[in-house]
Amino acid sequence: MSEWERSSTARVVAPARPRRLAKVPFVELADGRLQGVVSSGSDIARVYVSSVVAGSYAFACSTNNNRPCGGARGAYCNHIRALISEAVLQFGPERVARYLKAETGGDEGPSAQSIAHAMSSTRPPQGDAAAAAPVFSRFLRHLSYLELAPVTTPLPEMQWFPPTRAVA
Amino acid sequence: MVSADQGGGVMRADVLAERVEGLDEALAAVDGFDSALACGLLRPPAATAAGVTGLAQAVAGSPLAGRVAEAADKTVAGAGGEDHFVALAAARTALLGSVHDALIDQVAEVTGRTAREREVPQGGGLPVGNLHAAARSWLVDLARTGWRGIGHEAVAGVAPVVQAMLAEPRLRRPATLLDGFAVELAASCPGATLERVPVRRWADLWSRALLLTLPGTAEVPDAGVVTGRLLPLGVDLQEHAGAVQAQVHAVLEPVGGAAPRVVRASVSAPKPDSVVGAGLWQLLRPHMSLLAAAGEGRAMELTDMPVTVEGDLIWDDACARPGASADAFVTARVVLPTALDAATAPLDRHPARIAVPVFLEGYGVSEGDGVLTFFVGGHPLAVDVDRVPVASPLTAQAVAASGACIGLLRWDAGSYRLQPLAVEATVRKKPVALHAGGWAGGTADKVGAKGEKAATDAVTVLRERAGRLLRK
Structure with a gap:
């Protein structure tokens, strides 16, 4: 076994990179999708739930009240493009491209633009809007972490989770 | 023996290179079981089944022997159940416990300090409930499929358990462990296409999580209260996507002239994954005045601060007030060599x-x-x-x-x-x-202040979103 395989504190997931959250407060690579929540540019109380499926690049975008996004008919809307850009900022372009199985080609590494182009140029199908509800509830759960009380009893388990300065 | 003339301060680094008797054998048994776990315990093929029986053989001389041998037999036969997996996790934990003890003896030789008594009693045992049972059954299913067999749906199954556990501060230990573990598993799905598997790490997290679902394992007995001067040495920070913990390592000089002792004080909080960098200090800062004291190089005067048998202060700001300035390097040079090290649960x-x-x-x-x-x-x-x-x-x-x-x-x-x-x-x-913890209490440094501002902005956005969307 390699040293990494024999390490109790091997780093498996790089921590999120800092980014501005105003436009896209939540983005994740989960359930085989890039998915997240994009704030509406016009209505402060409205958010869009957007997603792209890894491999098929099928996309979906609707409001938190389940109204379809007007921009996401037949092609990626601006919410989905913003989601891809912010995912690249938070997780790094390599991890996003790898997760989505986006073939960006070329000698240079992937970028938000090349990932979006690689996927949209395959004329991806409209995806299932049913994913929106679970994504939105994951976002709410994510927000609720800020409301949970800190404790001063020790958590010895955190010894297995050292910080890392390495970026994604 | 102090060997300052070798240019090594009070540390005897030569001891660190010495071979520890029995260590390789114990770790080989652990590795064998861990490899079996990577492939799954549902119907282990001959190659990995040997790892399961090897674990049982390695604890054959211990009080666990009978139960573990039976568990290994059943598992190898493809009939392993929850109790069997718990027994195997206990055997693995015992083996690594013996490795820990051997290493700690070596470390004591290196530092020249004395450890407090080794024996630490088991905790009292809060009743365990449905959440523990649900966590256990998730872990048992994971073990059956193995790391190579994990999929999104199976991994996501623990989310409601974590959410319910997080709401109960007394369950923070299992909740935080399961949360961090699940994030890693989810990021590694599907297991079948993984290039490499963190074999020992995930077996560690799995067995620890499984044992934490048993009564009494998550509690460390109190050892009363302490009063005296607390001299910080430094701050250790730990984080995963959903949590952060800061631990201040310090020396306590008890009133009345008793020997100084090495202690820790911890503060932890769940967090959204996009809260990082200075945002971690910002989350913890308001809940432990010691962070600022450690950052500024000040001592704190403690009065009746609760402490566990492991030397963990259960911090309460009401039991602490700021003391005189205290250089950590003076503490490390003068007081640390005379301090007693903490015991381990x-x-x-x-x-x-x-x-x-x-x-x-x-x-x-x-x-x-x-x-x-x-x-x-x-x-x-x-x-x-x-x-x-x-x-x-x-x-x-x-x-x-x-x-x-x-x-x-x-x-x-x-x-x-x-x-x-x-x-x-x-x-x-x-x-x-x-x-390392110089900015724990905040900073006037230009780069540091920029990070503080970015982190404040991020949390402000999340709180605004939460205020608008969460309570509807």
């Missing part, structure tokens, strides 16, 4: 849990392939600069240019390494002391 006997404060000076430094090594009395000791938090004035360059260092001695993947907590170095011809 049964479940915490694991090599990854070793984090012993040490002081070094007069070492040589070499840098190559991105690896920093100190030569202490001529003996190499790898320096784990990666453990220094992102929001910190301490840099790899400063560590490389340092002449004295306070650190935590740790052990992982077969060797010791040093996690720097603070260094004395010469920067622009001036002597400075830089602390």
Whole structure:
């Protein structure tokens, strides 16, 4: 076994990179999708739930009240493009491209633009809007972490989770 | 024996290179079982089944022997159930416990300090409920499929358990562990296409989580209260996507003249994954005044602060007030060598849990392939600069240019390494002391302040979104 395989504190997931959250407060690579929540540019109380499926690049975008996004008919809307850009900022372009199985080609590494182009140029199908509800509830759960009380009893388990300065 | 004349301060680094009797054999048994777990325990093929029986053989001389042998037999036959997997997890934990004990004896020789009594009683045992049972059944299913067989749906199954556990502060230990573990598993799905598997790490997290679902394992008995002067040595930060913990390592000088003792104070909080860098300090700062004191180099006066038998202060700001300024390097040079080290609770006997404060000076430094090594009395000791938090004035360059260092001695993947907590170095011809936790209480530094502002903005956005969307 390699040293990494024999390490109790091997780093498996790089921590999120800092980014501005105003436009896209939540983005994740989960359930085989890039998915997240994009704030509406016009209505402060409205958010869009957007997603792209890894491999098929099928996309979906609707409001938190389940109204379809007007921009996401037949092609990626601006919410989905913003989601891809912010995912690249938070997780790094390599991890996003790898997760989505986006073939960006070329000698240079992937970028938000090349990932979006690689996927949209395959004329991806409209995806299932049913994913929106679970994504939105994951976002709410994510927000609720800020409301949970800190404790001063020790958590010895955190010894297995050292910080890392390495970026994604 | 103190060997300051070797240029190694009070640390005997030569001891670290000595072979530990029985260590390779114990770890080989652990590795065998871990490989079986990677492939799954549903119907282990002959190649990995040997790893399961090997684990049982390795504990054949212990009180666990009978139960583990039966568990191994059933598992190899493809009939392993929950109780059997718990027995196997206990056997693995016991083996690593023996590795921990051997390493801690070695570390005591290195530091020349005395450990407090080894025996620590088991906790009282809060009743365990449905949540524990649900967590256990998720873990049992994981073990059946193995890391190579994980899929999104199976991994996501633990989310409601974590959410319910997080709401109950007394269940923070299992909740935080399961949350961090599930994030890693989810990021690694599907297991079938994984290039490599963190074999020992995930087996560690799995067995620990499984044992935490049993009554009494998550509690460490109280040992009353302490009063005296607390002298901070440094701050250790730990984080995963959903949680952060800061631990202040310190020496307590009890009133009445009793021997000083090495203690820790911890504060932790769940967090959204997009809260990082200075945002971690901001979350914790309001809940433990000691963070600011450690950052500013001040002592604190404690009155009747609760403490566990492991030397963990259960911090309460009401039991502490700011004291005089106290240089961590003076504490490390003068008080630390005379202090008693803390004991370790049964479940915490694991090599990854070793984090012993040490002081070094007069070492040589070499840098190559991105690896920093100190030569202490001529003996190499790898320096784990990666453990220094992102929001910190301490840099790899400063560590490389340092002449004295306070650190935590740790052990992982077969060797010791040093996690720097603070260094004395010469920067622009001036002597400075830089602390990993230097910004824990806030900072006026230009780079640091920029990070603070970005983190404040991020949390402001999330709180605004939460206020608008969460309570509907």
